[in-house]
Every structure is written in C-alpha cells, then in structure tokens.
Amino acid sequence: MSDLRPYSGALERLRRVGLRPTRQRLALARLLFDKGHRHVTAEQLHGEAVAAAVRVSLATVYNTLHQFTAAGLLSEVVVEPGRSYFDTNTDDHHHFYFEKTGVLQDIPGDHVVVKQLPEPPPGTEIRRVDVIVRLGAGT
C-alpha cells in the first residue's frame, strides 16, 4: 500500500508539468499512460479517443502530443518519412522497427552500447542518440 509512484494519475501528471487538466488532455493522458508503454501516431490516438466516445479534434490531439513531448511526458520517434510516433517511454532506450507492419518495439537502453562516438563538432552538444534497428522478413 505504500505509494512509491507519487504521480500515477492523469490529473497529477498534468498538474506537475503545468498544463491545465482539461477534459481532452485528461482523456488523452489516460489513453496514453494507463496501460504500459506505447508507441502511437496522432491518427491512432485520435481513433482510440473517438472509439472511447471522447470528443476531441485531431488538431487538439496534435497539440497535446506536442505539449506532452515538450513537457517531457513523451518522446517523438522518427522512423519513416511522413509519420511521427510518440513514445510513452521517456527513458534512454532504442527501437526495433518492423518495416512491414510499422510496429515499434523498445530495446532497453542498457542492451545497446554505442562506443567510439566522435566528439560533436565545436559549439554543439549531443541532444539525443537514436538507434533504430530495421527488421524485415527473416530466413
């Protein structure tokens, strides 16, 4: 019964990052965070909201995903041109990408070691290192 996860609810999550807990953001936060780590596109999430009878526009889904990302609640993963995935796992980690199905799967950060990386050019600093392992049909 001890509460080791101090901010588990959608409402607390929003409060913590300074976003007003509106009906739309609460519903989207629940869809995103209430059942384990996920990788979703804006269209997918909007579809889930509609299916759950949550009235929210696609524009708001895009706005919310970007606000959550800016607030550190999500990270954005780019694996193919013309489609962004939003990832509820904000830990340092990498991805398998199934080219055939478009599915992303986490690879825990400590299962990939990137070594011998050159120094970043002067005046710049590393924001993030993305490793994408592209998978195809096997033998």
Add this chain to the structure above:
Amino acid sequence: MSDLRPYSGALERLRRVGLRPTRQRLALARLLFDKGHRHVTAEQLHGEAVAAAVRVSLATVYNTLHQFTAAGLLSEVVVEPGRSYFDTNTDDHHHFYFEKTGVLQDIPGDHVVVKQLPEPPPGTEIRRVDVIVRLGAGT
C-alpha cells in the same frame, strides 16, 4: 593513366545498374556524384538542377532518387518527419544531425560500435542499423 576507378563517370554508373542514360538522369547523377559525398533532399536537388539550367521536373527527381536508391547508388536517411534525405555514401556509416540547420554529417561506420544488441525476434532479420546523433547549440 591506369584506370583504378573503373566506373567513375555518370554514364558508366547508369549503364552498370541498367538504367537508360537519359539527359535528366545523367545531369542528376553528375550533380549527385561529381563532388564528394552529399546528403540532399529532392527539393534541394531539383533546385540545383534548375540553377544549372537542367530542365527536369520534380517528379523525375523523385523517380530518379528512388531508382538510384533501389539500384544501390544512394541510401535514404530519415531524421525528421515529412522529409527524406538521400545519401551518396552507401557505405555502412552513421550521422550527426544538426537540428537547427537540418544538415546531416557522416560519422564513419568504424567510429561507432553498437554492442549487446538483442536477438531480433524470430522470423525477422536485421536490414539495417541507423544511429542518429542529434545535435543542438552547445555550451
């Protein structure tokens, strides 16, 4: 005078991969391959062609880039949603990405070591491993 680079010209390059050496493809091949490794978008390359007074449509630039990629003369790099880069370096290598300017810079393949990669799921095989080091303004 010994010819150690048997296929240096645009014409030979096209013949080798079985693409007809048309005026448009020859011009684009020269723009792409005649001055070291490059990372270009379709729009950029089309702009260069127009600037060089080469009459070619944007559709043909897209077609050509994809044909060159399918033929192994180029590789496609995805670093941001909605825009593809085509890379004249087809060796195994990785990239610095300057988020501010949209510039890509090669990191030689032997300067990055990816270790402890988990087995790919059964029935799949690794097609490619992309490492993208995203850079921002530094301290």
Add this chain to the structure above:
DNA sequence: CGGCAATTTAGAATCCCTCTAAGTTATTGA
C-alpha cells in the same frame, strides 16, 4: 460570480510526395 488567458476546434492551408495519363525518347533489330 466576472474577467481573462488558455484551450479547443472546424476548416482551410501547407508541405511532401505519389499517381495518372499523355507525350517524348532511347534502344533494338530487321
């Protein structure tokens, strides 16, 4: 409660990119 900034939204707009269908061109072999 007001007042007001933050938020939402429909619809238009934009950006990349692909498709279509009609004209053009490179190749080939008689």
Add this chain to the structure above:
DNA sequence: TCAATAACTTAGAGGGATTCTAAATTGCCG
C-alpha cells in the same frame, strides 16, 4: 537506317500528414 517498342518524362491532379487561423469555449483566480 528506321520503324516498332518499351522506357522514360512530365504537368497537373491527388493524397496523407501536419499546421495554421480565427472564432468559440472553458478553466482559473481573485
């Protein structure tokens, strides 16, 4: 050399994802 033919090019329409705009709504604070 010269059709015949397949490959290629292209303008413009079409499409998908995303962003923008401007007006309506809503949460928050005093």
